[in-house]
Amino acid sequence: AQTVTQSQPEMSVQEAETVTLSCTYDTSENNYYLFWYKQPPSRQMILVIRQEAYKQQNATENRFSVNFQKAAKSFSLKISDSQLGDTAMYFCAFMKHGGNAGNMLTFGGGTRLMVKP
Amino acid sequence: KAGVTQTPRYLIKTRGQQVTLSCSPISGHRSVSWYQQTPGQGLQFLFEYFSETQRNKGNFPGRFSGRQFSNSRSEMNVSTLELGDSALYLCASSFGKQTQETQYFGPGTRLLVL
Numbered sequence: 001a002q003t004v005t006q007s008q009p010e011m012s013v014q015e016a017e018t019v020t021l022s023c024t025y026d027t028s029e030n031n032y033y034l035f036w037y038k039q040p041p042s043r044q045m046i047l048v049i050r051q052e053a054y055k056q057q058n059a060t061e062n063r064f065s066v067n068f069q070k071a072a073k074s075f076s077l078k079i080s081d082s083q084l085g086d087t088a089m090y091f092c093a094f095m096k097h098g099g100n101a102g103n104m105l106t107f108g109g110g111t112r113l114m115v116k117p
Numbered sequence: 118k119a120g121v122t123q124t125p126r127y128l129i130k131t132r133g134q135q136v137t138l139s140c141s142p143i144s145g146h147r148s149v150s151w152y153q154q155t156p157g158q159g160l161q162f163l164f165e166y167f168s169e170t171q172r173n174k175g176n177f178p179g180r181f182s183g184r185q186f187s188n189s190r191s192e193m194n195v196s197t198l199e200l201g202d203s204a205l206y207l208c209a210s211s212f213g214k215q216t217q218e219t220q221y222f223g224p225g226t227r228l229l230v231l
Contacts, residue, residue, distance in 0.1 A: 045222035107160035
C-alpha cells in the first residue's frame with residue numbers, strides 16, 4: 001500500500017513571494033504518477049500539476065513547479081509570485097501506473113496555504 | 118466542454134436512512150471514481166467504475182455501493198446511514214482508455230447525517 005505524507009498542516013506567505021510545500025511518499029512501485037491538487041474554499045478540487053515518475057525533468061505549469069526526487073521519494077511544490085487566489089488547501093496525491101491499477105488516487109493530509117496581502 | 122457535475126449539492130438525512138448520489142462525467146470520459154472527504158480521515162478512495170464495471174474498490178463497508186450506466190453517469194448509494202457518513206463526497210472522471218490518467222473532480226455533494 002502507498003502512503004503520502006504532507007508534514008506542513010498550515011503555511012502562510014506574503015503576496016508576490018515564493019513558497020514551497022512538502023510531500024513525501026512511500027511505495028514499492030517503480031512506475032507511478034504524482035499530482036498536486038488545490039482545493040479552495042469552494043471545495044472544488046482543481047489539478048495544479050502532474051509528474052510522471054519515469055520523467056527526470058521536473059514538471060512546471062506557469063507559476064507552479066515541482067522538485068521531484070525519486071530516490072528520496074519527495075515531491076515538493078513551489079509557488080512563485082504568490083497571489084491571493086492561491087489561498088487554498090493543497091493536496092499531494094499518488095497513483096500507480098501499469099497492470100490493472102486503474103484510476104485510484106492516494107492523498108496526503110493536505111497543507112492549508114494562506115496568501116497574505 | 119462542461120465539467121463534472123454532481124447532484125444534489127447538499128443533503129440532510131437521518132441515521133438509518135439510505136441515500137443516492139449522482140455524478141455525470143465530462144463528455145467522452147468513461148471512468149468515474151468516488152472519494153469521501155472528512156476532517157478526521159481526509160480524502161479516501163471509495164471505488165472506480167469503467168464501462169459499467171467496478172474496476173477498483175477502497176476499504177469501505179458494504180453499505181457503500183455504486184454503479185455506472187451506459188452513458189457513463191454513475192451513482193453511489195449508502196444504506197443504513199451512520200453519523201460518521203457525514204462527509205463531502207467527490208466524484209472524478211477521466212477518459213479511462215488507458216489507466217492512470219488525470220482525474221477531474223466535480224464540486225462534491227455535502228452529506229449531513231443527523
